[in-house]
Amino acid sequence: MAEQKNTTQKILKGKSFKFGDDISTDLIAPGRYFHLRSNLPELARHVLEDADTEFVRKVKQGDFVVAGRNFGLGSSREHAPIIIKLAGVGAVLAKSFARIFFRNSINIGLPVLICDTDKISENDELEIDLSKGIIRDITKNIELGFKALPDVMIKLLNDGGLVEHIIKNKGFNL
Amino acid sequence: MDKTISEKIISSHAGRDVYSGDIAVVDVDVVMAQDGTGPLAVSQLKKMGFEKVKNPAKSIFFIDHAAPSPRKELSNTHAVLRQYAENAGMVLSDVGEGVCHQILVENFASPGDIVIGADSHTCTSGALGAFSTGMGSTDIAVGFALAKTWLMVPQTIKVNFNNIPSKGVYAKDLIIYLIGKITAEGATYKTLEFSGSFTKNMTIDDRFTISNMAVEAGAKAGLFESDEITKRFLKSQGRGNDFKEVFADKNASYEQVIDIDCSMLEPIISMPYTVDNVCSVSKIEKIKIDQVLIGTCTNGRLADLKIASDILKGKKVNKNVRLIVVPASKKVYLEALKEGIIEALIESGAAIQSPGCGPCVGVHQGILGDGEACLSTQNRNFKGRMGNPDSFIYLSSPATAAYSAIKGYISDVREIL
Ligand code: SF4
Numbered sequence: 001m002a003e004q005k006n007t008t009q010k011i012l013k014g015k016s017f018k019f020g021d022d023i024s025t026d027l028i029a030p031g032r033y034f035h036l037r038s039n040l041p042e043l044a045r046h047v048l049e050d051a052d053t054e055f056v057r058k059v060k061q062g063d064f065v066v067a068g069r070n071f072g073l074g075s076s077r078e079h080a081p082i083i084i085k086l087a088g089v090g091a092v093l094a095k096s097f098a099r100i101f102f103r104n105s106i107n108i109g110l111p112v113l114i115c116d117t118d119k120i121s122e123n124d125e126l127e128i129d130l131s132k133g134i135i136r137d138i139t140k141n142i143e144l145g146f147k148a149l150p151d152v153m154i155k156l157l158n159d160g161g162l163v164e165h166i167i168k169n170k171g172f173n174l
Numbered sequence: 175m176d177k178t179i180s181e182k183i184i185s186s187h188a189g190r191d192v193y194s195g196d197i198a199v200v201d202v203d204v205v206m207a208q209d210g211t212g213p214l215a216v217s218q219l220k221k222m223g224f225e226k227v228k229n230p231a232k233s234i235f236f237i238d239h240a241a242p243s244p245r246k247e248l249s250n251t252h253a254v255l256r257q258y259a260e261n262a263g264m265v266l267s268d269v270g271e272g273v274c275h276q277i278l279v280e281n282f283a284s285p286g287d288i289v290i291g292a293d294s295h296t297c298t299s300g301a302l303g304a305f306s307t308g309m310g311s312t313d314i315a316v317g318f319a320l321a322k323t324w325l326m327v328p329q330t331i332k333v334n335f336n337n338i339p340s341k342g343v344y345a346k347d348l349i350i351y352l353i354g355k356i357t358a359e360g361a362t363y364k365t366l367e368f369s370g371s372f373t374k375n376m377t378i379d380d381r382f383t384i385s386n387m388a389v390e391a392g393a394k395a396g397l398f399e400s401d402e403i404t405k406r407f408l409k410s411q412g413r414g415n416d417f418k419e420v421f422a423d424k425n426a427s428y429e430q431v432i433d434i435d436c437s438m439l440e441p442i443i444s445m446p447y448t449v450d451n452v453c454s455v456s457k458i459e460k461i462k463i464d465q466v467l468i469g470t471c472t473n474g475r476l477a478d479l480k481i482a483s484d485i486l487k488g489k490k491v492n493k494n495v496r497l498i499v500v501p502a503s504k505k506v507y508l509e510a511l512k513e514g515i516i517e518a519l520i521e522s523g524a525a526i527q528s529p530g531c532g533p534c535v536g537v538h539q540g541i542l543g544d545g546e547a548c549l550s551t552q553n554r555n556f557k558g559r560m561g562n563p564d565s566f567i568y569l570s571s572p573a574t575a576a577y578s579a580i581k582g583y584i585s586d587v588r589e590i591l
Contacts (some may be wrong), residue, residue: 005342022447024557024559027558031536031560031561032537035240035245035537037214038251050557052520067375067423070392073360075294076211076293076296076308076311077210077310079214096393103313104423150197162312162313162316166222166320167223
């Protein structure tokens with residue numbers, strides 16, 4: 001498992017790990033590890049384990065989770081995006097996301113990008129320009145766009161997440 | 175301009191008229207977290223420098239997911255919640271009190287409120303006409319600290335449940351049917367507003383079951399208008415004064431209207447591993463089950479336990495099945511004891527567990543073995559949900575669950591009604 005680092009940098013580079021539709025928070029952060037929620041680095045060793053047992057062993061700093069529809073459905077556990085980020089993942093790309101997971105990801109500073117992931121294969125080299133809104137699949141030599149975030153979420157991301165937004169503004173300033 | 179229920183409630187808490195698509199910072203009336211999400215909320219509160227919360231009387235920590243604690247790590251995180259709650263003067267709902275969503279509707283949520291909780295099934299309180307929605311620990315930490323949150327006003331899908339369902343078909347069947355129809359992401363970012371002639375014949379417990387599962391279609395909220403049924407329930411909880419009329423304006427604009435003829439529906443189940451993978455019980459092959467769970471925030475209320483005990487009374491649970499029953503709250507448990515429901519269930523072979531989430535989230539009290547199947551009245555059946563990725567979860571109404579517990583395989587309860 002890779003070290004954590006700041007994901008606010010504008011150009012992200014890494015390899016794609018493909019997942020299917022309906023990747024639930026139970027697959028990302030299984031309930032049987034409930035007791036590890038107070039030990040996030042340890043919990044991160046099990047991230048997505050029930051969807052792909054090899055993932056944690058193979059993922060490198062900056063790599064991408066690339067999935068189908070409705071990624072992150074299920075529980076409100078914020079531990080799910082947190083441990084994806086802790087495992088080194090630079091961004092999650094999916095055709096669509098479940099609402100609570102999407103909001104949690106922005107709050108904790110994990111980029112979540114909505115795009116046509118069918119065009120990306122397992123192990124493709126990707127380069128993502130967050131500010132320009134472009135995903136380059138270097139392996140396939142194609143460019144994909146992704147859906148722009150709502151302004152309020154960009155504001156939160158730029159402040160470094162919700163906690164930092166509240167500290168900085170002594171309350172909401174959206 | 176006419177408004178949906180969501181637009182009305184959010185407008186009243188934003189101090190201006192807002193409509194679907196608008197972003198608003200709103201006052202919130204009730205804020206909660208449970209023992210799986212609360213400890214992270216506490217660390218975020220501390221990071222922001224908040225030792226106190228804005229509205230302690232309606233800020234609640236629930237210890238329900240791992241209650242009583244099955245291991246020391248969880249006992250230690252429970253202690254974190256107890257300590258913070260005491261310092262901040264917050265409400266603590268401890269071991270034995272029950273599942274957060276049931277206690278919210280019994281004691282805290284009221285029609286017209288905005289309720290936010292660090293648990294996805296916070297949408298349950300929508301049955302009372304409260305705009306009630308689930309968020310993560312960080313949003314909830316801010317909610318505790320400021321009694322405010324930000325929301326995008328959702329579009330609304332109106333669902334009309336029309337006509338009376340036939341025997342053997344319950345609220346759980348209706349909501350599973352709806353999710354099968356619109357899929358697990360059919361209502362993402364939206365509110366489901368439940369209406370139609372049958373809603374006026376539902377019990378309040380039926381409404382809780384339906385609102386509870388709104389999030390399984392991706393919805394932000396699952397709302398009912400408040401009415402006489404709501405009023406009666408609040409009175410029964412000693413909260414008659416909390417009643418307020420909540421309804422949608424006549425010409426409110428809906429993204430979609432879905433009409434369901436309830437009289438056409440059959441008992442239905444969700445098959446592994448998604449809630450929208452539905453099938454009528456009459457159409458399935460013989461599915462053997464090892465465990466049956468009756469309980470949870472979806473179907474652990476008095477009406478549910480009564481339906482189950484009426485079926486199980488004087489009969490025996492199949493020798494190959496473990497039947498686990500978990501009342502949703504202490505109040506439900508006591509009522510069920512008084513009415514002889516618990517006794518009938520125990521006589522039939524059920525194991526009764528103390529109020530809480532029980533085995534629903536895969537922490538304890540009924541983890542499945544490799545290859546085992548469970549028929550459960552809970553709300554989700556994702557792979558690994560009950561603690562073992564090599565097991566299978568089917569979802570049904572309490573009636574289907576109780577009858578199947580006798581038979582040993584998933585069975586059509588209409589055979590005995
Ligand atoms: S009973 Fe199950 S679904 Fe309901 S709050 Fe508890 S763990 Fe969540």
